[in-house]
Amino acid sequence: MNLFINDFCIITPMRNIHSVAFKLSLLASLLVLGVILFMARMLFNETEQTLIAEMEVRADFFARSCREAIFPKINSFQLHFSLNELLKEKAIVYAAVLDSNGKFLSHSIPSHIGEADTSTEGKKAVLSAKMLLQTYINTLDSREYFDLSVPVMLGAHRAGTVRLGFTRESIRQALSKQKRQITAIAAAAIFLAVGGTVLLVGWITKPLALLAKAAAEIGRGNLQARVKWDSKDEIGLLAGTFNDMAEKNARLFGLLNEEKEKFRTVFLETHEGAILAEAGGDIILINPSASRLLGFSDSPPKTLVSALGNIQCEAYAGRILTQTERVVKCEFVREKPRLLALSGTSDRLTVDDHLVGFLLVFHDVTQEKRKEELERGFLSLVSHKLRTPLAVTIGFIELMLGKPEELNDFQKKSLATILRKSENLKYLVNKLLAFSSVQDPEKVIMNRESCSVPDMVEEVLKSMSPYFLEKKAEIEWDPAACRLLPPVYAAAWSVKEALRNLMENAVKFNPGEPRKVTLRTEVRDGQLRIEVSDNGPGVPPEEEPNLFQKFHQIENDFTGQIEGLGLGLAFVKIVAESHSGAVGMTSKKDGGSTFFFTLPLKDNANLS
Structure with missing residues (x-):
């Protein structure tokens, strides 16, 4: 039998400081207070x-x-x-x-x-x-x-x-007298506005107490609890929707109980760590491998939050419970007291398009993580340790060159050479820093937003125009066609740096004259494709598998004669793959090369 909760069960909404009514009243009052104080300040x-x-x-x-x-x-x-x-x-x-x-x-x-x-x-x-x-x-x-x-x-x-x-x-x-008058008027206005706001919000949110009461009943296990509210306004619509949701949840709960036993045997036998959780995060099953990896030797955890909290990753539970993709790659890292890294996937389980839970499968990747952290830390440390003395060196040289009357010709020439070499070293250090900043793909896409493709391309070409002029490079691209492209959902700084690396490589590794570089942007297979072609000597076939590896350059020996560290294409690869894109290249001997990377369009991007 359904338990209907009617308006006789209403509690006073403003009695609880955690209530919606209290929060709305506080928010509205703060807004009114801010507006009045701003106007008073403007009047002052x-x-x-x-x-x-x-x-x-x-x-x-x-x-x-x-x-x-x-x-x-x-x-x-x-x-x-x-x-x-x-x-x-x-x-x-x-x-x-x-x-x-x-x-x-x-x-x-x-x-x-x-x-x-x-x-x-x-x-x-x-x-x-x-x-x-x-x-x-x-x-x-x-x-x-x-x-x-x-x-x-x-x-x-x-x-x-x-x-x-x-x-x-x-x-x-x-003006003290006028200010006292203004302050008195502002105080009276604030008092009246806040009082009116509290009364109005309390009246509007009063029916929400019914929904809170019914939700509490369902939370205690009474899946038959319903809300009885007969109004025709939005609150009545919300009550009806709540009752529909309660009916569906009751059916889903029955389905979960039926399927639980079917999966239990197979679930417990896998060597990978596995957790089966309800949609709300309560753990249904956890196998021995998962308990061991998460540090539960006695009793298993009850919720996904407590399971991940044992390795200091409870914040990731919220991301899993709110994921919208079918399968999401997960990585949990605990730094202290000793490093523990787990990698796996979270599978969003649905029945008839209704979410019923999550299946989390993971394994231990601590050793791989240690190696990656050592490499990343080394790059970052070396870059930062070099950056400070470089900045000091360049600064003092510029100060000395700023007083040419105190220097002879030999000193001027020597200082100019030192400054040029220091600037080259600074360029290499900045490349190292940029590369170390994208070693973690999750951090690369942390600040994704809708980006205009022509704006990014024009900014890169404008910033590199002195470099093209110095190298006598001819750049060919179609700005009109580029402006017709839809936006992409990406971290703009990383995309611009990736394009800058491709443009720089097309000029730097091209000994011919004139150096011709062609930039193309187009939509292909639902993704934005950015490609850069040159008229250089091409890439030997045996070198192609190694091109996108770190510190790789096409030379007989790494002598440093070609400016750079061999990180440009590796940077492009990390940026593209962190955005769910790809990289590639084509080349012909003495016929030039084409390098490209793809990015998801805004309409196809995951906005979660």
Whole structure:
């Protein structure tokens, strides 16, 4: 018999701080609070700007008053009187009148009268032909001052300059009353807005308590619990959907119980670690190999979270339980107290398109992981240790070359050579760093987004144009056709670096003249294909299997005569495969080579 939960079971939604009503109220209140505080802040700033504009009017009026006291004869009494009247205005902390030569005719500090204004601000004020607002830090009190100056003009003749100063503190003090009023109004608005928000959200979310009660009943094992809600609004629709879901879950639970026994025998005999879990993460079966690998010697774990938590990988359980693909590759790594690496797959199990659980199969790859970590750590360590002294070396050489008058010709030539070689070494170190950053494919695609293909291609070609010019390379591509391509879902930086490597290789390993490079972008078999062709000597057939390996270059011996480390194509391969793409090449002796990689289009990409 179904247990119907009606509105008599409603609890007060706002009583629990973990309730949806409380969270929505808090979120809405914070939003309202932020808006009101932002508007109050804007009003404060606008009031300050208005007072500063008022200062400009005062300065202009003060200049006109001083003009009458300077011409036709300097009237010191009138100058001092006008200056003292100006100092009575709010926010002004000092004022001065200078003659055309920059000497003080009047000053708020009488001891300065008759002295020449030697300050940087005073000199700029005397030279300025129009009103000038300057800011400076006073060395006596370490405060920021605003200095406003206006020339005193007699027709086309400059008779002097007036200056007045104020600080941000004096402005705020002058506006303290207005700010208190604004603060009081903002506080009242916040109180009313938050109160109204709490009441409104509490009223809207009240029916959700019924759903919470029914869900709790189902969670306790009563799969017959249902929600009775007869309204025609969205809450009624949600209740009906919830009841449908409860019916389907009851049927799925019965199916799982029937299938559990069928798989148990085969499941326990496999040598791989295997875990069969329900859709919610509760473990149905775990074989002895999985218990041993996960460190459970006594009693097996009850949930997928606790199983992976024993090797400090509980966060991965959430990704498995929310996966949308049929099969997902998994890798669990525990760093301490000793390294443990497990690799396998998670199979999403469905019945009639309904999720019923997950099958996780994995094995121990700790030794392989140790080898990979040592290699990656070595590359990163060497690169970083070289980068700092290189930066210092290049910096000092550039400083020395910046003073050519202190160097003779031999020193200039030697330093230029050292700088060029250091830049080459810096280029190699950056290549090492870029390669070490893509050693973990999961990190490569961590920041995937929708990317414009023409934008990425144009950026790469623009950044490499000096290199093409230096190498006298001719680049051919069709920008109009490229702009018609759909976006790809990828980590843009890695795709651009992969294309840069292909373009660089097409020029670097091409001894012919002129060097011709052709770039093509097209959609083929549902994926974006980016290929780069050259008119070089081609690749010997025996070299083709090794081209995409690390540190491999087509030379008789690795002498370093060809710039680079042999990491470019290996980088391209890692980037393409981490995006579920592929790499490849074709070549003919003395007929050039074509290298390409593919990427999934945005529409076909996995967005999880």
